[in-house]
Amino acid sequence: MMHVAKLHLADESGAKAPTRRALAKQQTRVKVLAAARSLFSEQGYEGATIRDIAAAAGMSTGAVFANFADKSDLFREIMVNDMAALAEAMREAGGQGNGVDDALLRMFAAGYAFYQTQLPLARAAFSVGWSPQDGPALRNAAPVQVLRNLIAEQLTRGVERDELVQDVHSVLRAEMLFEAYLSNYPQAIFEGWSVEALQARAREQIGILLAGVRRG
Amino acid sequence: MTSPTDLSRLDETTGGAGITRLPTVVEGPPRMRQTQKEATRNRVIEAARELFDRQGYQGTTIREIAQHAGVSVGSVFTTFASKYDILSQVMQDRLDGLYAELDRVMPYLRGSTLDRLRTMFAIHFAFEVRHKRLFLAYISATYDWTLPSASTPMGRNRRLQDIISECLAKGVSEGDVDARIDPQEIIDLLMGAYVWIYRLAAWHDADAPAMTEVMDRQLGLIATGFAPR
Numbered sequence: 001m002m003h004v005a006k007l008h009l010a011d012e013s014g015a016k017a018p019t020r021r022a023l024a025k026q027q028t029r030v031k032v033l034a035a036a037r038s039l040f041s042e043q044g045y046e047g048a049t050i051r052d053i054a055a056a057a058g059m060s061t062g063a064v065f066a067n068f069a070d071k072s073d074l075f076r077e078i079m080v081n082d083m084a085a086l087a088e089a090m091r092e093a094g095g096q097g098n099g100v101d102d103a104l105l106r107m108f109a110a111g112y113a114f115y116q117t118q119l120p121l122a123r124a125a126f127s128v129g130w131s132p133q134d135g136p137a138l139r140n141a142a143p144v145q146v147l148r149n150l151i152a153e154q155l156t157r158g159v160e161r162d163e164l165v166q167d168v169h170s171v172l173r174a175e176m177l178f179e180a181y182l183s184n185y186p187q188a189i190f191e192g193w194s195v196e197a198l199q200a201r202a203r204e205q206i207g208i209l210l211a212g213v214r215r216g
Numbered sequence: 217m218t219s220p221t222d223l224s225r226l227d228e229t230t231g232g233a234g235i236t237r238l239p240t241v242v243e244g245p246p247r248m249r250q251t252q253k254e255a256t257r258n259r260v261i262e263a264a265r266e267l268f269d270r271q272g273y274q275g276t277t278i279r280e281i282a283q284h285a286g287v288s289v290g291s292v293f294t295t296f297a298s299k300y301d302i303l304s305q306v307m308q309d310r311l312d313g314l315y316a317e318l319d320r321v322m323p324y325l326r327g328s329t330l331d332r333l334r335t336m337f338a339i340h341f342a343f344e345v346r347h348k349r350l351f352l353a354y355i356s357a358t359y360d361w362t363l364p365s366a367s368t369p370m371g372r373n374r375r376l377q378d379i380i381s382e383c384l385a386k387g388v389s390e391g392d393v394d395a396r397i398d399p400q401e402i403i404d405l406l407m408g409a410y411v412w413i414y415r416l417a418a419w420h421d422a423d424a425p426a427m428t429e430v431m432d433r434q435l436g437l438i439a440t441g442f443a444p445r
Contacts, residue, residue: 127356130355130356130415131352131356132418135356135415135419136419172433173437176405176408176409176437176438179408179412183408201401204397205401205405208405208441209405209437209438209441211440211441212437212440212441
């Protein structure tokens with residue numbers, strides 16, 4: 001599932017028609033992002049170079065650097081775009097849930113389904129996420145925070161609906177649920193687990209992590 | 217290898233001000249006379265350990281390791297498949313000492329399963345906290361596309377998982393762990409928490425007590441989850 005960045009057809013003022021220059025710049029970005037996505041998927045984060053990405057996009061490295069500070073900037077943009085799309089899918093999935101466990105499970109499943117066809121890219125993301133240089137920026141990026149907030153919202157909703165008791169550890173619990181969600185990706189990446197198998201495992205984890213705050 | 221009984225000598229040395237030499241006392245059965253290959257292997261591991269601690273994993277090349285070990289690059293490659301393979305061995309050797317100690321200590325730990333798990337991880341962090349960046353490099357490298365190895369990161373850490381598994385089994389027999397829960401689910405959550413704390417510790421430069429404090433909270437949460445219902 002390719003999520004190409006949307007073309008923004010207005011410049012900063014939002015009122016005038018886009019200049020030819022602005023459109024060209026936008027097209028460069030789109031091409032570079034598409035090429036980067038392919039190369040990161042094929043060669044991993046360490047393996048892909050700006051030179052190769054530029055060549056694959058039919059651009060000079062100068063053109064790439066005019067739009068992106070460096071490789072990590074480029075990678076982060078791809079992930080941010082994907083996660084914005086994923087957040088929408090998760091929000092919708094969570095809304096269809098029957099109770100807090102089910103809602104969380106559906107959200108997790110939406111994530112696993114989203115990346116099922118992009119596992120090499122997910123693998124590159126984990127590699128970056130663990131690296132001291134680029135990891136913090138990726139993990140603290142706004143869209144990742146959105147995913148955490150979606151989980152936290154489910155917990156709050158659970159309290160409002162009287163499924164869960166008030167939780168002094170709600171921030172930690174939401175964080176641990178998010179980490180549990182992430183922790184299942186290696187099963188998909190390295191062991192080829194299906195979405196159903198990941199879901200079954202997530203169900204258990206959610207059960208354990210919510211056990212302390214269940215009402216009744 | 218660090219002497220496993222020397223846990224009290226774990227000072228917080230900062231990198232860059234010279235290398236702290238680990239005591240090279242080896243416990244266990246007496247070695248047979250080493251073959252050339254074994255000698256090379258040990259020199260490479262020792263050299264790599266020092267360089268990784270000093271310069272980090274990314275910042276160290278095979279050539280530097282070979283040079284520091286006083287062997288040729290070619291002979292490094294007859295023993296190790298890759299730099300990652302060397303890192304794996306360095307980590308494994310380091311952790312073997314710790315796990316031997318934990319195996320000895322665990323049967324004597326008192327209190328609830330939660331208490332025992334908290335103590336176990338506190339010991340673990342105290343032992344390992346100097347090498348947290350290396351540990352992170354190890355995990356990060358495991359996800360690297362170019363590496364031949366495809367086994368699950370942390371899936372290798374069987375020995376730690378076995379220690380946790382025994383601790384939980386004892387909990388089941390003593391009645392504070394629900395027998396109906398698949399222990400592997402609990403182990404996975406614990407491993408996830410453990411690895412997360414390393415990341416926090418490396419990025420925020422936390423010490424062992426700080427890591428233990430965060431782990432204690434996570435353990436408390438998970439323990440509520442495995443208590444009999």
